[in-house]
Amino acid sequence: MAGALSSSCIFCQITRASTPATILHQDDKVVAFQDINPSALKHYLVIPVEHIPTVKQLRRRAEDFALVSNMLDVGRALLERDAPHAEQYRFGFHQPPFNSVNHLHLHCFALPYMPRWRAMKYLSLGPFVGFIEAEKLLERIKPASSL
Ligand SMILES: [Zn+2]
Numbered sequence: 557m558a559g560a561l562s563s564s565c566i567f568c569q570i571t572r573a574s575t576p577a578t579i580l581h582q583d584d585k586v587v588a589f590q591d592i593n594p595s596a597l598k599h600y601l602v603i604p605v606e607h608i609p610t611v612k613q614l615r616r617r618a619e620d621f622a623l624v625s626n627m628l629d630v631g632r633a634l635l636e637r638d639a640p641h642a643e644q645y646r647f648g649f650h651q652p653p654f655n656s657v658n659h660l661h662l663h664c665f666a667l668p669y670m671p672r673w674r675a676m677k678y679l680s681l682g683p684f685v686g687f688i689e690a691e692k693l694l695e696r697i698k699p700a701s702s703l
């Protein structure tokens with residue numbers, strides 16, 4: 557389902573550190589960095605090293621569930637470290653066609669949104685449209701065997 561590294565993909569370039577980005581976390585599965593155009597008090601992105609285009613490629617299976625869980629854990633730990641007094645945390649994904657970059661990325665927010673109208677970019681417009689909360693996506697791809 558997922559390809560190898562894509563040379564034209566900006567996020568694949570970040571995973572190979574050939575692009576200037578402030579890397580906040582890196583391991584063999586995921587990389588985290590600051591959104592270059594932040595929409596909140598803190599706004600981080602967590603991406604898989606593997607080139608997975610969008611949430612539509614994720615399936616109800618253990619490896620996809622583990623990957624998204626791991627992305628969420630990394631994002632939450634970074635926000636708790638860097639913004640311990642935030643109003644609220646929020647984690648989620650844009651669903652195509654509303655995703656900006658075709659490499660799966662978890663948006664991690666320490667709220668408030670800054671400026672406030674930026675919240676508009678992250679509205680959920682129904683289960684398969686707009687922004688999806690990470691917890692909702694995890695429910696969708698949770699393997700049947702672990703229910
Ligand atoms: Zn990529």
Ligand SMILES: [Zn+2]
Nearest residue numbers: 650655656657
């Ligand atoms: Zn996005």
